[in-house]
Amino acid sequence: MKAPALRLPAVIADRASVAFLASLAVVALVAPLLNLAVPESSPLHLSSYAVGLIGKYLSYALLALAVDFIWGYCGILSLGHAAFFALGGYAMGMYLMRQIGTRGVYGHPVLPDFMVFLNWEELPWFWYGFDQFWFALVMVALAPGALAFVFGWLAFRSRVTGVYLSIITQALTYALMLAFFRNDMGFGGNNGFTDFKDLLGFDLQSDATRSALLAATAVALGGAYWTCRAVLASRAGRVLRAIRDAESRTRFLGYRVQDYKLWVFVLSAVLAGVAGALYVPQVGIINPSEFEPINSIEVVIWVAVGGRGTLWGAAAGAVLVNYAKTWFTGALPDVWLYALGAMFVGVTLFLPRGLAGLLPVRSRDA
Amino acid sequence: MNANLQPGGAVAAEPRAGAPRRGAAPGGRDPWREKREAAAARQPSVLTGDVLYLQQVTVSFDGFKALDDLTLHVDPGELLCVIGPNGAGKTTMMDVVTGKTRPDAGRVFFGNMTNLLTMSEPEIAQAGIGRKFQKPTVFDFLTVFENLELALAGEKSFWRTFFARLTPRDRERIDEVLETTGLAAKRDTPAGTLAHGQKQWLEIGMLLMQEPKVLLVDEPVAGMTPQETERTGELLLSLAGRHSVVVVEHDMEFVRSIARRVAVLHEGRVLAEGGMDAVQSDPRVIEVYLGA
Ligand SMILES: Nc1ncnc2c1ncn2[C@@H]1O[C@H](COP(=O)(O)OP(=O)(O)OP(=O)(O)O)[C@@H](O)[C@H]1O
Ligand SMILES: [Mg+2]
Numbered sequence: 001m002k003a004p005a006l007r008l009p010a011v012i013a014d015r016a017s018v019a020f021l022a023s024l025a026v027v028a029l030v031a032p033l034l035n036l037a038v039p040e041s042s043p044l045h046l047s048s049y050a051v052g053l054i055g056k057y058l059s060y061a062l063l064a065l066a067v068d069f070i071w072g073y074c075g076i077l078s079l080g081h082a083a084f085f086a087l088g089g090y091a092m093g094m095y096l097m098r099q100i101g102t103r104g105v106y107g108h109p110v111l112p113d114f115m116v117f118l119n120w121e122e123l124p125w126f127w128y129g130f131d132q133f134w135f136a137l138v139m140v141a142l143a144p145g146a147l148a149f150v151f152g153w154l155a156f157r158s159r160v161t162g163v164y165l166s167i168i169t170q171a172l173t174y175a176l177m178l179a180f181f182r183n184d185m186g187f188g189g190n191n192g193f194t195d196f197k198d199l200l201g202f203d204l205q206s207d208a209t210r211s212a213l214l215a216a217t218a219v220a221l222g223g224a225y226w227t228c229r230a231v232l233a234s235r236a237g238r239v240l241r242a243i244r245d246a247e248s249r250t251r252f253l254g255y256r257v258q259d260y261k262l263w264v265f266v267l268s269a270v271l272a273g274v275a276g277a278l279y280v281p282q283v284g285i286i287n288p289s290e291f292e293p294i295n296s297i298e299v300v301i302w303v304a305v306g307g308r309g310t311l312w313g314a315a316a317g318a319v320l321v322n323y324a325k326t327w328f329t330g331a332l333p334d335v336w337l338y339a340l341g342a343m344f345v346g347v348t349l350f351l352p353r354g355l356a357g358l359l360p361v362r363s364r365d366a
Numbered sequence: 367m368n369a370n371l372q373p374g375g376a377v378a379a380e381p382r383a384g385a386p387r388r389g390a391a392p393g394g395r396d397p398w399r400e401k402r403e404a405a406a407a408r409q410p411s412v413l414t415g416d417v418l419y420l421q422q423v424t425v426s427f428d429g430f431k432a433l434d435d436l437t438l439h440v441d442p443g444e445l446l447c448v449i450g451p452n453g454a455g456k457t458t459m460m461d462v463v464t465g466k467t468r469p470d471a472g473r474v475f476f477g478n479m480t481n482l483l484t485m486s487e488p489e490i491a492q493a494g495i496g497r498k499f500q501k502p503t504v505f506d507f508l509t510v511f512e513n514l515e516l517a518l519a520g521e522k523s524f525w526r527t528f529f530a531r532l533t534p535r536d537r538e539r540i541d542e543v544l545e546t547t548g549l550a551a552k553r554d555t556p557a558g559t560l561a562h563g564q565k566q567w568l569e570i571g572m573l574l575m576q577e578p579k580v581l582l583v584d585e586p587v588a589g590m591t592p593q594e595t596e597r598t599g600e601l602l603l604s605l606a607g608r609h610s611v612v613v614v615e616h617d618m619e620f621v622r623s624i625a626r627r628v629a630v631l632h633e634g635r636v637l638a639e640g641g642m643d644a645v646q647s648d649p650r651v652i653e654v655y656l657g658a
């Protein structure tokens with residue numbers, strides 16, 4: 001027998017991983033195809049609106065994956081991940097704002113509209129470099145990563161765990177929301193950033209760009225999945241699960257628990273930042289409401305609904321819950337929050353392993 | 367007085383039905399004696415001072431002194447048994463040594479130089495003090511093999527473990543411990559599904575993997591069958607000599623069979639210390655245990 005031509009890396013060769021990555025690939029290929037290649041008259045045509053929506057869901061899925069990685073495998077329940085998501089989004093937004101150039105309302109070659117409006121004379125120092133795409137990409141990872149590092153270093157070193165940790169992550173995102181609401185912070189105050197024109201020279205309104213963004217989000221989600229799996233499959237990943245199940249016991253084996261928590265927290269925050277960066281060009285706006293504490297709580301609900309501690313379940317949960325949200329806010333807007341609450345309670349009571357628990361595929365290491 | 371103090375019971379405990387009576391075998395032959403002596407013979411001949419030294423250690427919980435001016439030393443390679451009624455402070459003593467509880471007063475040294483009171487739990491573990499908990503705590507979701515893997519001695523930083531691969535030497539070591547603990551058949555079962563006695567063994571196995579200089583073993587034979595108890599005794603004795611072993615146990619017969627030196631703890635201090643016979647005939651000890 002010949003060895004199979006295509007050998008997947010062992011960490012993503014299990015059935016669940018293959019199914020998950022294959023569905024991602026299908027979405028990334030088929031959605032653009034149905035949008036770009038199928039004529040609008042055909043019933044198979046996928047609207048540009050739907051493409052944007054799917055792209056948005058996928059960026060939420062990446063955020064959910066980031067939360068599940070630390071919650072499901074290391075027991076860190078972050079209720080502040082929307083903050084990292086928003087920071088990544090703001091970093092991308094700053095790049096998109098500077099790409100507008102003279103096409104803004106005031107036509108200023110350097111300053112974004114809101115700065116002209118505030119009678120600012122020159123660009124604040126922290127806006128330097130954001131005209132470069134590579135710089136923005138670095139900041140997409142660095143801003144949330146650095147914040148997570150400082151926050152995690154302080155919190156995990158003082159052994160803040162459980163509900164206390166969750167509460168201070170809420171405080172973190174709330175504090176950032178208040179800060180970003182202020183006009184003099186230099187991030188556009190409560191209006192945030194919008195009216196983006198193009199990314200790397202590609203028109204954000206064009207169907208091709210939207211399809212490309214959707215595909216990029218799918219690729220990022222797949223890559224993040226692979227990265228998390230690689231960590232979890234290593235001995236370090238087993239230490240993480242040991243920490244989740246018996247934190248103090250792990251210390252007596254000689255592991256510096258705070259370091260483990262810190263590194264996965266930082267990685268998770270970076271993934272959340274990347275999700276935010278992919279989200280912003282697809283929805284066309286970023287403002288301080290992204291920091292709202294309720295947003296972070298919603299992410300945890302997506303993960304719980306999909307199935308904590310599976311990664312793919314969290315991603316699927318994000319898509320399903322947000323699809324439901326889209327439907328409800330269209331048909332029965334007043335009911336949505338109750339429906340979300342009911343979903344959470346229902347899953348907690350009847351499906352402790354989430355929807356993923358209903359499927360026969362089970363990753364061994366959950 | 368502390369409600370946890372329940373004198374009696376332990377010393378007077380009957381041997382389990384069917385258990386071969388250890389310690390004092392009929393006809394004066396003591397099969398354990400040779401093992402104890404063999405273990406003692408492996409102790410370093412030149413004593414380089416204590417391996418572990420607790421000096422006037424006091425721990426209070428809300429005014430109640432769990433340890434009260436406790437002074438205790440452990441020699442290199444010795445097997446020390448610590449006995450004492452419930453609530454005597456035996457587990458608290460281990461908590462202090464392993465960094466879980468900080469004493470209000472006193473000093474704790476490892477070797478001659480290392481002050482354990484300034485070190486964190488992982489630092490103490492890495493320095494060579496391993497511990498088996500009274501309530502066995504293994505990682506339920508990991509397999510037996512993986513539990514042992516995590517206990518493997520070596521560098522334990524995040525990045526090291528991220529890139530760590532099991533060397534053939536590591537595998538050998540794990541297989542060895544699987545054999546020693548009789549868990550070879552359970553190698554790939556999640557630890558959560560093990561029987562109580564097997565969890566105890568797994569935890570002892572994890573202790574072995576760490577290759578510590580000092581093993582602190584809290585109630586190793588609780589919940590074990592007589593056969594398992596006997597094997598545990600043999601294992602602990604085989605470790606003494608190369609390692610220092612401190613065993614806390616209520617099972618007096620077990621203690622008699624393995625101990626050369628016994629320390630009796632009562633209300634947070636050492637009440638008596640010495641050979642098993644001497645200790646058991648000490649009137650103060652009898653009083654504490656029998657409440658006379
Ligand atoms: N964290 C704590 N807070 C308050 N009291 C404690 C704490 N830990 C131990 N104690 C008390 O200290 C005393 C000594 O407890 P310890 O667990 O050391 O006893 P022990 O000798 O191990 O007993 P046992 O044989 O029952 O295991 C007990 O009265 C216990 O209730
Ligand atoms: Mg105890």
